[in-house]
Amino acid sequence: MILAICAVNYLLVRKLNRGVRKGGWKSAAVTSGLHAMVIALALLIISLFGKLSMESMGFLSATISPRYAGVFFTVLLTVFFSQFIATAPQRVGSESPLMNGARESITLIVSVLTLFAVVGIIVALVNKDEDMPWSFSLMLIPLLGTLGTYLGALAFLGALAPNVSGVASALEEFTGDSIPTSVYRLWDFADGKGAWLLVLTVVLILAVAIRIGVQRTRTERINWQRTWQLPVISLVLWMILAWLTSISLGGNITANGMGEMSAGVSFGITWYSVIFLAIGAAIVSVLAEILPIQVYRYAPALLGILGGKPAAERWISGQSQAPVVPATTPTTEATRAPEAAPTTTMPTATAEQNTTVLPAASATASASTAVNEAPALQPASESSKKKAKAVGFGVLGLAVLVGLGFGAVAYLNSQRKPEAQVEQYLDLLADGKAEKAAEMVDPGIDNASRALLTDDVLAGAKQRLEVIDVKQLSKANHGASVRATYAINGEQHEKVFTVDRGDKEYGLLDTWDLNEPLLVPVKISADQVSDVTVGKSAVHLSEAESYFGDSGSSFSGDFYVYPGIYTVSAANTDYLQVDAQELRANHPDDMEAAVTLTTTVTGKLSELALDAVHEFATACVTVPTNLNEGCPSELQDKDLKSFSVKTQASEVTLEGMDSFKSSEATFKYQRNDTEYIDYSEEEFDRSFSGTIDWSDGKPTVTVTGSTWW
CATH class of the missing domain: 3.10.450 (Nuclear Transport Factor 2; Chain: A,)
Structure with missing residues (x-):
């Protein structure tokens, strides 16, 4: 949305000025700042009336209001930069290093936002739910800038994180996964397949480095004095973008007897992500001094494609990239301004222009680069090209291996998601493999109570659980919450598991430990027999004591079983007959499942x-x-x-x-x-x-x- 406002304001200012850039940098900055200040103050005053109040259950009320500082500075910066870019002169003859750095920073940031906004749209459309209408995807359009910023931060190994403050943290258990609670990193994107964004990041860095390098004046050796401006200015701009793209919601909640409490939820780029993005800009700035010469030697055509043909020709000739006001003839000057003196160019400049392929650099730029004048370029020889191809293919092969390695790690980690542990555990129960399930997750009960946690009992169950859905609710550094939905005889039940994060294998592969068993307590009673059969397994019941402390003729036992429907029976004799009963064990939180075997005589x-x-x-x-x-x-x-x-x-x-x-x-x-x-x-x-x-x-x-x- 912010980028859309910038674009509209830019086009509007250009339209009002009829495309003419008047004045200099200082004039454009002062005018843009004054206009931005007036508009920001006006919208700030309007936002003071923008509050939303709600009441619930007669004793709870909430008020949601805008971030006033956010409204003011967002409008101020948005209007200022868009108007400044629209009114400031494009470039002067002797542009300062800081202005060059600003131009390069904007080039890099726009490239990052554009590429990863497109990636975000593609991923969103691919992963769209079947029941979601296509028109719902239009909601992504105002969020393209935020989407590109977030994915760009992830691609440069940064992270996104929530910030829950005030009473909102206490409401977390009621809001479920609607409020994020854990840090979101690259490998969490697209179900763990986000590592391929690293490949796009590398390609982007190389392409932007070549383009920026071509737009710099070619020198004999690396000019370190012009490499620091890009990362420093990028750091400042990314800090501004991180603040502008932070999604936040805040307000006050009032409950009877508890007074007024504040609550806030925000989500955005972490502080260290901005540093990683600045480091990426530093890498681009250094590569801009190295890559163009190599690309020219072995793939000259690529230089013009990435850097632009005019800039590539100026770079090859070793001239300054700052465009000079074109030399005009007296006739042209007289026609345009008769009163002006026809002395805009020197004859020597015209002569020099006739003897060179491209327009000459300005005298100021030539003087500044005379100390580091670039030698003439020569294409690489055939032998050098062969060696370069060999090295290139070697590097490409190495890059492919590294990419495959990252892809393999990402794939393995995607298979090692916390919900995969829960699903594996439930699949064992669904297949009747109780003993393997007990090996995977220790039941944590005494041997007498786990007498029914055997393959014979579970395999002989009349109905076992059927896994319906397993979904991750939240994930943090220490673990994750996973909600499992299963059905028993068509009746669905839900259970939330806590999965602990384990130590990484080989320092790369995620491990998850499920330490919470799915057990249902049951009670089995019989009035005459002490030995009963559950499924295919015999179980001995203890003799129950009567109210008077003496032993009676009834028997009972307390056990744990895995969810399912079990048949409990006892052996019939010549004199006694016991009718089989169904034991329904649905969910651990249900009332205790119990069954009593009643004996009849023959x-x-x-x-x-x-x-x-x-x-x-x-x-x-x-x-x-x-x-x-x-x-x-x-x-x-x-x-x-x-x-x-x-x-x-x-x-x-x-x-x-x-x-x-x-x-x-x-x-x-x-x-x-x-x-x-x-x-x-x-x-x-x-x-x-x-x-x-x-x-x-x-x-x-x-x-x-x-x-x-």
């Missing part, structure tokens, strides 16, 4: 209890067991003439799993006659009750007594 237990009743009833009419406790009192007598079971009990009724009661059995008996009484045979009905004791799923039936009547 018909054989009733048969076993009935047989025990029959056996007990028979024992009660047999001497001497008829005296056993639990037999009917009528039969517990030694003075009986006869006793027997007339009809056995036909069925038993189970009272839970621990007791039973039988139907009535009919007994008959007769007492021994006495001297005074003759007894007849009598009959009575009694039912029996008893208990059932269980051990390892096997019952022990005991008849404990009979009814009294």
Whole structure:
């Protein structure tokens, strides 16, 4: 946007001045400064009314306002430079070194911004989401200058960084990845493939160095006195650009009971990036003294393409690059200004001009370069060209190897992204490889609790997790946050992992360590059996204590499992049947997943209890067991003439799993006659009750007594 304003203001000023540059440098600077000051003050006053207030939930309010200093200085610098460039004279006969340095700095910066703005647009269009309309790409147009500045800083090994201040830092957990929290470097660009920008940077440095070198006057040897202006002025200009392209948002937040708090978020070039850009300018300035002569010797045509044909011809002839006011004939002068004296040129200058290929340098420039007059240039011989080609191909091959090396490192680092660790871990769980997942990320629990973290359990799961998406939320020097989305039986869940940055391998390759396992706590209970099966693995449950501290007939165990749906079952016996249950372990933050196995008895237990009743009833009419406790009192007598079971009990009724009661059995008996009484045979009905004791799923039936009547 700033570059667009500069371009519009430049064209507008040129239009108003009808393309005529009046006055000198000082006049243009003073006029541009005054105009810029007036416009900046006017827009500053307008911005004082530009505030945005918002309220939320009745107790929270926020106010967003412009950066007043940013508005003032942005407008001031934008208007000043665009108007100054539009009104200042293009070049004088004896241009100062500082002005040459400024011109070279502008050439370099414009080249950087243009190239990397184009790169940014291409990358943005290639990586555009499918559901994003193409018209949305038009939003990039006002940001071309910022985009070129940011990518240029990254290409020169700089960095971009956020600055979160005030209460905004406390809101980070609510804003997710909408507020950047980590430094952004070259290898973070385009999913780690940004290293190829280094190749463009090298090509750009060489091309700009040749162009700037051609625009300098050729000398016999390197002129170090004209190499420092470019990096120094570039440093100042990059500092201004870094400040102008900083994206920031600030304001005040008011909450009931907490007062007014300030908050600010900004994002831009780091301070050391400006230094790296200035170092790049210094490299360009030094190469500008070296490369043109080499290019002329081995590829003369390239010199004119990169530097411009007129400048290349002047450089080859060794003349000053400062253009001279062209010598005019008296006729031309008289026609244009009759009152002027026709003495604008010297005859000697005209004669010299007729004997040279190009216009002669000015007397001032010739005097200043006489000490370091450049010798005549000679194209390189064929043998030298062959040697140069060999050296060139060698350097090119070396550059290709270095580029391949950087590309390989960038590719490997792109595969070593923090989300790759999370995705690899989840893929192991999705494939049922629990033991390899445990090797990759230690569960960090005791051996008893990890009994279900085995391949047999996970491979035998009814449903395992399905990886939907893995996305990096933020990345910092110490680690990164990665959000994983997975589904179990079609139901999606999210989990945010913290991935720690490890030591670089060989000093180049990134390493990431995932130390946070994805475990779900579960509880398995059973009322009668202690050995259950989860998936394909058998698990032993501990005997649970009752509320009174004694051991009961129930069993339970606390374990951890990986997300999934598991089948929990127990072995059936002749007397017990356990229905399998589903154990759903979805997410660590859900309520504890629990399952209880309920045991039911089979018909054989009733048969076993009935047989025990029959056996007990028979024992009660047999001497001497008829005296056993639990037999009917009528039969517990030694003075009986006869006793027997007339009809056995036909069925038993189970009272839970621990007791039973039988139907009535009919007994008959007769007492021994006495001297005074003759007894007849009598009959009575009694039912029996008893208990059932269980051990390892096997019952022990005991008849404990009979009814009294």
